[in-house]
Amino acid sequence: MPKPRRKDESPNANRRGMTLRELPALLPKQASFAAVIASLKRGQAGAIDGAWGSSAGLVVAALAQQIENEKPLLVVLPRMHDVDEFADDVFNLFGEAPAIFPAWESWPPDGSATDAVGGARLRVLRALASDKPPRVIVTSGPALMQPVPGQDEIAASSRTLRVGSDVDVEELLRWLIERGFERVPAVELPGEVSVHGGIVDIFPSDSEDPLRLEFFGDEVESLRRFDVESQRTIETLSEVSVTALASNGVGSLFQSGSSVGGSTSASDGRSEKNSRPLLADHLLAGSWVAIIELPELIDEARQYRERLSETTGLAEIAQVIARLTDFANVTVAPIAADSFETSCHLQIESIERFSGPKHEVLNELATVVGRDxxxxIACHNEGERERLWELLLAARPADGDRLSAGQNMVLADRVMLCVGRVNRGFRLVAERIIVLSDHELFGRTTIARETKRRRKVESRAIDSFLELNEGDVVVHLSHGIARYRGMKLMEKGDATEEHLTLEFANRTLIYVPVSLIHLVQKYVGGQRSSPELSTIGGTSWAKRKQKVANAVADLATD
Known part of the structure; x- marks a missing residue:
């Protein structure tokens, strides 16, 4: 017989409280942290230590909330492989996904338009030049050593496409292909372009979604972003700028005598005027820089250079740091280092790994939690939060047992649950709060991060649609044979979606949304004359399908 619940044991009792995104507001309440912020606002430098575990992401989130006019905060990590995990912490604590400026692991890169790293780097550069630059940019020392194209080069390699303007499609294709774009039957990845009649799909290297241009003759009739999987419209545009850098902006790096970031590599010892810029050259005035574990960053950067057989075009890490210190900057580390800057010593401790049996993990947690x-606990989804709360309630002793056992603390009364992630837990000593995640508690080693899925377009229906020309005969799996009459953009509620226009017998039109395009295939019958169109509501198509099904069944029986 199940144990009856007490009044306070409902699934909704006591499980909600503080969230991860409320934590950054706690740090500026410390006088020394507020002093560092004041120093940064004056354009000076600071130093913060005691940032153990994911609390370094907490520090970044707190700093980002304090920058005036929402200028960017550039975060520099020692290792390129730590960037994604750190950005994940910042997102969960700050509430806004940071931009990631990645590094090429090898050097020189291939520079193709389909290179994902080059496209991601270009996306950050264009975002910095936009009206709404990213609030936080997470990168690494090696990424900053690798030069970038200047804004003038980006502008010279960009074209603006507008609805109502005339565009020479062949010339546009030639321009893209000369810059490394690949012409394919259907765009799937950045750096690809496809043409189907009056429809041109372009997947810019720096974009997360492709563009679709529909032409009436040479005139751009419509322009929109669409989802590569569902083909649904994401955003309707009046104009868009497409950037296609020759060799993804890295081709000129390897010429003899080239220099980076104002460094000197010419034989006469003079600094060349046309040196390749660094990311720091694109930062807006008033931006802040947070350097995570500076000594380790310098060491990792030097090891990165030593691993490479070719270093032409790379900046020295000393050049990078010198450029970063032109901005208000702060070093962040777990252990204090000698510094003449305004300093903050955070009262934060790391959390030891839970090593006991999983069925006793709550007892182990109870031994970690100090008095008051x-x-x-950040749970990776709502279901896990429900499950963990039920476990806490099940482990809660009855009132009489609590007193007889002399317990001073009931764990369920001290635990707050939220949905989110932290990669490495920490203890806020002054605030008397322990922060950790469910994957740490139960000894899970991986975290399922939310990423935008990209998959190949494998559906025959999608491929057939892209091959269709107006007037082609098609087969609708439910209604039969029809004639394709083009595409039509239709609204349903707040959503807008493209539809295939199919004409059946008696000039009956049916509009099939692109999301159901798997129901339509191109007709490939063997007869020379055009087949008879099916009648909507008739029985001939159903009888024909049943006849085929019976024949297949007979063949299987034989």
Whole structure:
């Protein structure tokens, strides 16, 4: 017989409290942290230590909230492989996904338009030049050593496409292909372009979604972004700028005598005027820089150079740091280092790994929680939060048992649960809060991060649609044979979606949304004359399908 619940044991009782995104507001309440912020606002430098575990992401989130006019905060990590995990912490604590400026692992890169790293780097550069630059940019020392194209080069390699303007499609294709774009039957990845009649799909190297241009003659009739999987419209545009850098902006790096970031590599020892810029040259005035574990960053950068057989075009890490210190900057580390800058010593401790049996993990957690401390556990989804709360309630002793056992603390009364992630837990000593995640608690080693899925377009229906010309005969799996009459953009509620226009017998039109395009295939019958169109509501098509099904069944029986 199940144990009856007490009044306070409902699934909704006591499980909600503080969230991860409320934590950054706690740090500026410390006088020394507020002093560092004041120093940065004056354009000076600071130093913060005691940032253990994911609390370094907490520091970044707190700093980003304090920058005036929402200028960017550039975060520099020692290792390129830590960037994604750190950005994940910042997102969960700050609430806004940071931009990631990645590094090529090898050097020189191939520079093709389909290179994902080159496209991601270009996306950050264009975002910095936009009206809404990213609030936080996470990168690494090696990424900053690798030069970037200047804004003038980006502008010279960009074209603006507008609805109502005339465009020479062949010339546009030639321009893209000369810059490394690949012409394919259907765009799937950045750096690809496809043409189907009056429809041109372009997947810019720096874009997360492709563009679709529909032409009436040479005139751009419509322009929109669409989802590569569903083909649905994401955003209707009046104009868009497409950038296609020759060799993805890295081709000129390897010429003899080239220099980077104002460094000197010419034989006469003079600094060349046309040196390749660095990311720091694109940062807006008033931006802040957070350098994570500076000594380790310098060491990792030097090891990166030593691993490469070719270093032409790369900046020295000393050049990079010198350029970064032109901005208000702060070093962040777990252990204090000698510094003459305004300093903050955070009262943060790391959390030891839970090593006991999983069925006893709550007992182990109870031994970690100190007197008057609370625990904030970030669960990776709502279902896990429900499950963990039920476990906490099940482990809660009855009132009489609590007193007889002399317990001073009931774990369920001290735990707050939220949905989110932190990669490495920490203890806020002054605030008496322990922050950790469910994957740490239960010894899970991986985190399922939310990423935008990209998959190949494998559906025959999609391929057939892209091959269709107006007037082609098609087969609708439910209604039969029809004639394709083009595409039509239709609204349903707040959504807008493209539809195939199919004409059946008696000039009956049916509009099939692109999301159901798997129901339509190109007709490939063997007869020379055009087949008879099916009648909507008739029985001939159903009888024909049943006849085929019976024949297949007979063949299987034989």
């Amino acid at each position: 401390e609370q625990v904030l």
